[in-house]
Structures are given as C-alpha cells and as structure tokens.
Amino acid sequence: MIIIGLMSGTSADGVDVAICEINGQPGAITATLLHGATFQYAPALRQRILKCCDPTESSVEEIAALNVDLAAVFADSALEIIQQAGLTAEQIDLVGSHGQTLWHNVTASGEVSASFQVVEASVIAERTGITTVSNFRARDIAAGGQGAPLTSYVDWLLLRHPEHWRAIQNIGGMGNVTFLPPLADDTSDPIAFDTGPGNALLDIAAAQLTDGAWTYDHDGQLARQGRVNEEWLDELLSHPYYSRGYPKTTGRETFGTAAALRLLSEAREHGLDGNEIIATLTALTATNIADAYNRFAPAPVQEVILGGGGRHNPVIVGMLRELLAPARVLIHEDIGMNSDFKEALVFAILAHETWEGRPATLPALTGALKPTVLGQITPGDNYAALLRQTWTS
Ligand SMILES: Nc1ncnc2c1ncn2[C@@H]1O[C@H](COP(=O)(O)OP(=O)(O)O)[C@@H](O)[C@H]1O
Numbered sequence: 118m119i120i121i122g123l124m125s126g127t128s129a130d131g132v133d134v135a136i137c138e139i140n141g142q143p144g145a146i147t148a149t150l151l152h153g154a155t156f157q158y159a160p161a162l163r164q165r166i167l168k169c170c171d172p173t174e175s176s177v178e179e180i181a182a183l184n185v186d187l188a189a190v191f192a193d194s195a196l197e198i199i200q201q202a203g204l205t206a207e208q209i210d211l212v213g214s215h216g217q218t219l220w221h222n223v224t225a226s227g228e229v230s231a232s233f234q235v236v237e238a239s240v241i242a243e244r245t246g247i248t249t250v251s252n253f254r255a256r257d258i259a260a261g262g263q264g265a266p267l268t269s270y271v272d273w274l275l276l277r278h279p280e281h282w283r284a285i286q287n288i289g290g291m292g293n294v295t296f297l298p299p300l301a302d303d304t305s306d307p308i309a310f311d312t313g314p315g316n317a318l319l320d321i322a323a324a325q326l327t328d329g330a331w332t333y334d335h336d337g338q339l340a341r342q343g344r345v346n347e348e349w350l351d352e353l354l355s356h357p358y359y360s361r362g363y364p365k366t367t368g369r370e371t372f373g374t375a376a377a378l379r380l381l382s383e384a385r386e387h388g389l390d391g392n393e394i395i396a397t398l399t400a401l402t403a404t405n406i407a408d409a410y411n412r413f414a415p416a417p418v419q420e421v422i423l424g425g426g427g428r429h430n431p432v433i434v435g436m437l438r439e440l441l442a443p444a445r446v447l448i449h450e451d452i453g454m455n456s457d458f459k460e461a462l463v464f465a466i467l468a469h470e471t472w473e474g475r476p477a478t479l480p481a482l483t484g485a486l487k488p489t490v491l492g493q494i495t496p497g498d499n500y501a502a503l504l505r506q507t508w509t510s
C-alpha cells in the first residue's frame with residue numbers, strides 16, 4: 118500500500134510528511150520511504166499550538182479552532198508532497214495522522230488517564246479524498262497502557278540487531294527510548310519509556326534568551342559558549358520523573374513552557390547567565406538519557422541509535438557519546454533508516470496495521486493489558502474501492 122504518514126511532535130516545530138510503501142505483515146513487513154518533507158509552522162501557528170498546550174493560556178474555543186485549522190495545514194502538506202513526488206491523490210491508499218498532542222494526562226501514580234491529540238481527521242479525508250487513520254493513542258490507553266511510546270513497536274519490528282542489545286533513542290520535544298533485545302534472543306521483552314525532556318525546555322529557553330529571534334539553539338551554538346553549572350544540573354536531575362520506574366511517559370504538562378519559564382527564573386536567582394542556562398539544560402537532556410540507561414537498561418547496551426531533531430545538536434550528541442561510552446552512538450541512517458522522517462514513517466506503518474486489522478502495540482512497551490488495533494478510520498473518497506481491494510487480495 119502507498120501510505121502518507123503525518124507527524125507533529127511535542128516540539129510543535131512543523132509537520133513531518135512521508136510517502137511510504139508498506140507491505141507484508143509482522144515478521145516480514147517492508148517499509149520504504151518514497152518521499153519526505155517537513156513543513157515548518159508559521160510562528161503565529163506555533164504560538165497557537167503552544168498556547169493550546171497550556172490550560173491557563175487557552176480556551177475550549179481556541180482548541181476547537183486549532184483542531185480544524187491545523188488539520189487544514191496537515192491536509193495541504195499531504196497534497197503538496199503528493200505533487201512534489203509527481204503522484205496524484207488517487208495513488209495514495211491511506212493517510213496515517215498522529216495529530217498534535219495538546220495534553221497527556223499522567224496521574225499521580227504514573228498511569229495515563231487520557232492523551233488528547235487535535236487535528237480533525239475529517240478535514241484531512243475531505244480535503245485529500247484519502248481514507249485517514251488517526252487518534253492512535255486512545256485505544257492503548259483504554260486497554261490500560263500509556264498510549265506511548267508508539268514508535269517502539271516499529272523499532273521492535275524493524276530495528277533489532279541480530280546479536281546485541283540496541284537502544285533506539287528519539288530526541289524530540291521529549292526523549293524516548295526503546296531497549297531492543299537481539300533477534301537471537303527470543304525470551305527477552307523490549308522495554309520502552311519516555312526518558313524526559315529532549316528539546317522542549319531548551320527551545321523555550323533559547324527563544325526567551327534571544328528575545329524570540331531563535332526557536333532553538335541552532336547547532337548548539339549558545340550551549341558551546343556557556344559552562345555547565347553542575348550544582349543546578351544536580352538539582353534539575355532530582356526531579357522525581359527520572360527515578361520513577363517504567364512504563365512511564367511525559368509531555369509538555371510537566372516539561373513544557375510553564376516549567377521552562379519557572380526554571381529560567383530559578384536559574385537567574387542562582388546567578389547563571391544565558392549561555393550557562395542553555396549549556397546546563399543541554400546537559401540535562403544528555404544526562405537524563407544516560408541516567409535512564411544506567412537505571413533501567415535490562416542488559417549492557419552496545420549500540421545507541423539516535424533520531425529526532427536533537428541528534429542535529431552536536432553538543433547533545435557529544436555529551437551522549439561521552440556519557441554512554443563504551444556504547445557506540447549512531448544515527449538511524451547508519452542502520453538504513455532515514456532519521457528525519459522516521460516518526461512519519463511509523464505512523465504510516467501503524468495506519469497499515471490498523472487497516473489490516475492487526476494490533477500494533479506490545480504490552481511490554483506501553484504497559485497495556487493486551488495488544489490492541491489502534492486508531493479510528495475516517496472514510497475518504499477511496500474507501501469503498503479500498504475495501505473491495507482488500508477483500509479480493
Ligand atoms: N540543527 C539543530 N541544532 C540544534 N537543535 C536542532 C537542530 N535541528 C533540530 N533541532 C531540535 O529538534 C527539534 C525538533 O525535533 P523533532 O524531532 O521534530 O521533535 P518533535 O518530534 O517533538 O516535533 C527542534 O525544536 C530543535 O530543538
């Protein structure tokens with residue numbers, strides 16, 4: 118099937134769009150990225166998204182409007198990439214849309230009671246004519262899971278090493294890891310959880326300290342000019358999230374704009390200057406990842422595969438190499454997968470599995486009581502033809 122994956126993460130930087138060819142079934146699934154592009158959000162749209170993630174700043178009215186307006190951006194991005202690839206919408210079988218998380222409700226005991234993604238699938242199906250699978254997290258949560266990380270199932274399907282344990286580390290707005298047992302080991306389960314803040318705190322700090330001129334610390338330029346304040350770093354690392362056992366997930370509710378602004382004023386009270394703040398928050402990202410491995414990796418990890426925008430930050434990557442040694446730190450490209458469009462590809466694969474009626478989670482990964490078929494299907498113009506094609510194949 119030809120499937121478009123649409124992903125917008127907690128960084129709210131833009132929508133990643135991937136046209137993929139997905140065939141086969143677990144054990145022999147093939148997933149090829151045919152074409153990928155990121156459509157950056159206009160600054161005003163990004164501000165609207167970040168505002169809607171904050172209950173004290175937004176309203177039901179604003180969230181309702183964002184749900185359809187952002188869906189129009191997703192749909193138009195899909196149409197644009199179809200054109201870029203020299204295809205037509207009729208050649209696309211499905212869209213798999215993650216949407217935009219506004220709220221991931223973690224209870225005091227660490228369970229997830231709700232995870233709320235906007236981006237109205239009806240708008241995508243209406244504008245593109247393509248049957249759209251969306252709202253992937255809700256079913257796993259209904260089955261007692263965290264509803265995240267969802268990429269880990271695809272890591273499990275596609276990225277196990279024949280002989281050694283691998284950690285697949287995404288560094289988006291939040292960080293998340295999948296510890297994968299080797300293919301040769303058919304008794305160990307994989308483990309997955311959110312490691313903590315990836316770029317989210319850093320992005321807000323960079324924007325504040327450059328008066329909005331930068332939306333992130335490009336290539337770690339600010340962090341390079343500052344020294345890590347070890348005392349403040351230790352304080353930051355005492356946040357209870359890091360020592361909590363898995364399964365566990367987090368989001369902007371805990372490590373978003375409000376937290377970043379609080380930390381900035383705390384840092385100023387400690388007498389830190391702007392670059393020291395960025396350097397220390399950069400160290401927080403690398404160190405919370407390394408600490409999570411020390412605490413929770415079920416076996417020595419020989420290889421770490423980085424993905425997500427944070428892998429473009431050389432200061433984060435340099436610190437990780439040091440902290441995770443002797444593990445080899447690689448990127449997805451080193452094992453044959455594009456890093457930039459991995460998550461968009463994942464949602465194309467998850468949409469494929471939903472269409473085929475197959476579960477796309479493992480209880481070991483999300484903590485659910487059982488694996489479930491994820492998402493909701495919104496029929497597009499191609500729906501009846503797609504059903505006929507599936508029945509006869
Ligand atoms: N060249 C770069 N230097 C430093 N950070 C970068 C660079 N490119 C991307 N990033 C970081 O990656 C983030 C986007 O990562 P992404 O994987 O898209 O996250 P999400 O999945 O949360 O949207 C940006 O907000 C920024 O913090």
Ligand SMILES: [Mg+2]
Binds near residue numbers: 129
């Ligand atoms: Mg992004």
